[in-house]
Amino acid sequence: MLRNREVQFYLLMQIIVSLLAIGVAYFLFSGQVALFVFVVSVLLIGCGMLFTKWRYREIEKLSGYLRKIASGAYSLDVRDNHEGELSILKNEIYKVTLMLSEHSALLQQDKVKLTNAISDISHQLKTPLTSMMVMADLLGDAKLDDSKRAEFTNNIRVQLERIEWLVSSLLKLSKIDAGTVPFKKEIVFVLELVERAVHPILVPMDIKQQNLKVNGDKEVTFVGDFNWTAEALINILKNCVEHTQNDGDILISFSENAMYTEIIISDNGKGIAKEDLPYIFKRFYKGKNASEGSVGIGLAMAYSIIKNQQGDIEVKSVEGEGTQFLIKFYKQVI
Numbered sequence: 001m002l003r004n005r006e007v008q009f010y011l012l013m014q015i016i017v018s019l020l021a022i023g024v025a026y027f028l029f030s031g032q033v034a035l036f037v038f039v040v041s042v043l044l045i046g047c048g049m050l051f052t053k054w055r056y057r058e059i060e061k062l063s064g065y066l067r068k069i070a071s072g073a074y075s076l077d078v079r080d081n082h083e084g085e086l087s088i089l090k091n092e093i094y095k096v097t098l099m100l101s102e103h104s105a106l107l108q109q110d111k112v113k114l115t116n117a118i119s120d121i122s123h124q125l126k127t128p129l130t131s132m133m134v135m136a137d138l139l140g141d142a143k144l145d146d147s148k149r150a151e152f153t154n155n156i157r158v159q160l161e162r163i164e165w166l167v168s169s170l171l172k173l174s175k176i177d178a179g180t181v182p183f184k185k186e187i188v189f190v191l192e193l194v195e196r197a198v199h200p201i202l203v204p205m206d207i208k209q210q211n212l213k214v215n216g217d218k219e220v221t222f223v224g225d226f227n228w229t230a231e232a233l234i235n236i237l238k239n240c241v242e243h244t245q246n247d248g249d250i251l252i253s254f255s256e257n258a259m260y261t262e263i264i265i266s267d268n269g270k271g272i273a274k275e276d277l278p279y280i281f282k283r284f285y286k287g288k289n290a291s292e293g294s295v296g297i298g299l300a301m302a303y304s305i306i307k308n309q310q311g312d313i314e315v316k317s318v319e320g321e322g323t324q325f326l327i328k329f330y331k332q333v334i
Contacts, residue, residue, distance in 0.1 A: 010052065014045045062093065069097055072104070125166070128159035169297050172231075173283065176304045183309050184225040185332065190254045190263060191218045193226060197233035198252075201241050208246045216254035222261035222329035224309045232305040235298035236265050236325050243323065244269030259331060266324040272317040280315060 018041030026034035135152040138144060144152075175181045194214055205212060240250050244267045254263045272280060279285045283300035306313045310330055317323040 011045070011049070014041075014048060018042075018045065062090065065093070069100065125163060128162055132156050132159050166297070169301055173297070173301055173304060176301075176308060181228070181308070183228060185223050186226065187221050188224050188226045188229060189218070190216060190220045190222065190256075190261065193230055193233065194252055194254070194263075196226075196230045197237060200234055201237050204238075204241050205250070208241065208244070208248070210241065210244055210247065211249045213249065213251045214253075215251070217256075220254050220256045220261060222256070223332040224311070224329055228305050229309070232302035233263070233265070235302040238298055240265060240267040240269065240323065240325075243267065243271075260328045261331075263327040263329075264324060265327070266322060268322040271319040271321055271323055272315070273319050277315060277317060281313075 018038070021041060022034050022037050025037040132155075135156050139149060139152050172181075191214075194216075198212065198214075237250070237252075244250060248268055250265070250267045252263070252265050254261065256262075276285075281299050281303040282296075284296045285300075303313055306327060306329075310332060312328045312330075314326050315323060316326070
């Protein structure tokens with residue numbers, strides 16, 4: 001401890017002050033008074049050194065505690081309910097430890113999510129890539145007839161389109177997750193939004209001879225991003241078309257009140273199993289009624305888009321009777 005410059009300076013100041021006090025006592029009073037001052041000074045210096053030693057020992061403990069925190073030991077408890085600067089410092093360090101522990105837990109969760117996402121993406125890409133490699137080898141056969149060649153070529157094109165959609169969707173989701181998507185705040189007319197969202201699904205609906213009904217006042221609006229919200233509705237409608245039988249019905253209705261604008265998309269398809277309902281907005285989740293080509297990312301994207309615009313989405317479904325998606329956009333000020 002005596003090698004510490006701060007302690008040396010403290011000790012030197014104490015000795016100087018004590019010598020001055022002893023000298024003053026000797027010259028102004030007597031030798032006995034000077035002796036008394038000397039004894040008192042020695043006791044004070046000794047007590048000061050003991051106190052300093054205790055403080056440095058406590059600081060050394062805190063240093064060891066911080067080293068353990070740096071190595072990842074966040075479960076240590078250094079709290080102190082006594083008064084004093086050291087106690088305050090210990091309590092502040094403990095608060096920082098809790099924050100670090102929470103951040104570490106979140107980082108670990110993100111790491112697990114990233115690992116799972118990479119695994120899911122790899123799985124989703126592996127199937128079409130394997131299929132294309134097999135068909136590419138078959139196309140290399142000079143004896144392959146023209147009809148088979150055309151079939152394999154078309155299958156490769158379909159698989160490439162699937163990969164392109166998957167990669168595009170993942171990039172959009174990544175941007176949303178990273179908070180880099182600047183969602184606009186503009187007046188959106190719901191009827192125009194529905195018309196935009198319905199357009200890409202008209203052909204598959206026509207192929208399955210499904211019926212579409214739209215109910216709502218053309219004056220209904222909300223504050224949000226037109227293009228991104230259309231993307232969300234498209235993914236929900238694709239899910240409805242996919243899970244609704246031929247000649248089935250899809251209904252879109254919308255209304256507005258003082259608190260929110262509500263959009264309801266419903267179908268009379270095969271519905272969603274009760275055990276799948278809590279997970280349908282999880283990315284890469286595929287319920288028991290999912291089609292073979294389903295990736296499980298469309299509804300996850302719709303959920304992220306709506307939630308990032310201070311909206312809400314929930315689903316109600318009865319297996320064998322149909323599904324209903326309820327979307328609410330709460331009133332905002334532009």
